[in-house]
Each structure stands twice: as structure tokens, then as C-alpha cells.
Amino acid sequence: MKTILKSNKILFFSFVISALSLVIFDLETIPFGGLTYSTCKWDCLWYRDIILHGYQSDTYLSLRHMGFAAWPFFPLFPGLAAGIRYLTGLSAEAAALLLNQTLFFFLVAISALYYRKFIDTQKYVLFILVLCLSPFSLWYKIQYTECIYGALMVCIAYFTRDKKYVPLFICSFLETLTRPTGILLVGTCSAYLMIEAIRTRSLNGFLNGGFPIMAASLGLSVYMLYLYYLTGDALAFSHMQSSWGRAFGFPGKWIIDAITHGRRINGVIATFISMFFLYYGFKKRMYLETSILTVTFLFALSSGVLSLHRFIMGNPLFVMIFCRLFDNTSTKIKNYAILVISILGIIAAYMWFNDSHYLF
Secondary structure, three states, X not given: OHHHHHHHHHHHHHHHHHHHHHHHHHHHOHHHOOHHHHHOOOHHHHHHHHHHHOOOOOOOOOOOOXXXXXXXXXXXXXXXXXXXXXXXXXXXXXHHHHHHHHHHHHHHHHHHHHHHHHHOOOOHHHHHHHHHHOHHHHHHOOOOOHHHHHHHHHHHHHHHHHOOHHHHHHHHHHHOOXXXXXXXXXXXXXXXXXXXXHHHOOHHHHHHHHHHHHHHHHHHHHHHHHHHHHHOOOOHHHHHHHHOOOOOOOHHHHHHHHHHHOOOHHHHHHHHHHHHHHHHHHHOOOHHHHHHHHHHHHHHHOOOOOOHHHHHHOOHHHHHHHHHXXXXXXXXXXXXXXXXXXXXXXXXXXXXXXXXHHHO
């Protein structure tokens, strides 16, 4: 009974802070043309096209998107948004926004429960505040896949830790329909389960640990088969990414290239900040969470420093590691930190509304 009451307290607090952060964010959009218009930029335009027209078999002929196609954008998020649009009659942008801002409540709640159960039983309030108010929470509140991908990621980590295999398989399948990196995330969790099974000499645990990656592979295969049917190329999503300049290479190459040519310096800074927190996560023995982030970091960096801050710092597992910085600090320092983070969150939102390429 005490555990249930504590969980309800966490859920209530996470709901209140989530709602507060969404209200602040949504009010900020008023001077920039309103909520749906000001939030839909860059990748959102591709999702809008998928929601309205589905995937096209050929590349676009318009001047802005000449030779490009929406194949790198995986189908779960736009598919759900298209369903909401069909049921509600909303615009594509509004349907995608409604989906994400509704999922945001679930993301914060499941992340808070995870943090309290597996990371720190006492400081979950700080975690909820940072997750909701930080500048990198921006991507959970707009028409991007960060919210649904992050929610599924935390569920996968939660079910991995709890060894709840059926929901783990379902979430693994859905994760690879959201982004291709889902297969790496699930593979890391499968490796975690299999290593633990070897350590405890459990054959059944070892076999169960291999099933999530099979479910994830099925999800990826479904989309690849669809692309093969549509375009004749099962790897069309990867080939299109290459045509956008996201070719694979040694991670250090992209850092050197960015520094040498004086471009994407914000990505270089994000790289070194990410490396510090990956080290710090392992130091704090957050092995599963940090391993997932490390695999994501290496995969993202192998194709460039572009948007690395979004992939890593916009990740709820990163926020979990970040909050460990305050393990032995005073309440006064925590309060000042939350204030600074909140101000940076407001600044980041205004940068987004003003088309800042630092947040691209």
C-alpha cells in the first residue's frame, strides 16, 4: 500500500510539472504565429508530408526537395499522427503535436518511476523538474520523434531491468518502427540480459535475452519490406540519408572535419559534453543507461556531429545521468540549478521559433 501511494504521488507530481512546462512552452508560441505554425520546422515538414500523402515511390521534383524523399523517416510516429488526424479532423501539424504533447505526460511519468525505482529513490522530484524544464525538453513538445522514441526507450529499459518479456518484445518491435537506431538500443538491452544470464548460469534467461532483438529485427524488417515493395530498395532509407551527407565514417573524422572547417562547432561542443557524461554515467555504475547512450552516441557520431545534442542531451537517460551531479549538493544549489535550467529552456524555445540553426 505504501509503495502504491508513493507511485501515485510521483505520477501526480509528474502530471502537474508536465502540464506546467507545456503551458509555458505553448504560451511562448503566441508571438510567433501560434502553436502549430511556430513548432513545425525542418523534419516536421517531412512528417507532415507523410501524414498527408504517405510515402512516395519516387523522389521529389520540387526545387526545395529535388532528388529527396521521406524514406528515412520511419512510419510509427507519422502513422499514429495520421490516425489522429483522420479521427479528429485536425491539420497534420496539429495532429502530430497533439500526439507528442499527450505522450509527453507518459514519458515524464514512466521516466520518473524508472528513476525512483532503479536510480535514486529520493531525488525523483529534481529529475522530473529537469526533464520537463530543461532546454532539451523542447524536442519532446514539438512534432519530432523524440517523445515517442524516448518513451519507448525508457519502457524497454524498465522491462529489461524488471525482466517483463512480453511488454519488452512489443516495445522493441515498436521502437524499430520509430527510428533505425532502435535496433541498437534493443541490442544493448538484449546483451545486458544475456550477460546477466551467463553470470547467473541461467539458460532460460539467456534465451529470453535474445528474443527482444528478434522482435526489434522484425519491426525493422517490416519497414524494409515495405520500402522494397514501394521503391525496389529495402535500404532506401539508408541510401537517402547518404545523399543528405550522413555517410558513415570513423567518428573522430567528423570532429576533425568540423574543427578544421570551422563549422558545426556547436556539435563539437556537444560531442565533448556527451563524452564527459558517458564517463560520469559509468562512474556512477549506471551501466545499462550509459551503455544505451554510448551506442547511440557512437552511431550518431559516425555520420557527423549534426544534431548530436538532440540525440544525446534530448534523451531521458542523459537527464538521469545529469541529475546524479547533484547527489551531494545542497538544496540551495539545486534550486539555483533548476532556475538556470528553466531560463535556458525558455531561451532554447525562442531560438527554435526564430529558426536558429544551433538547434537544427
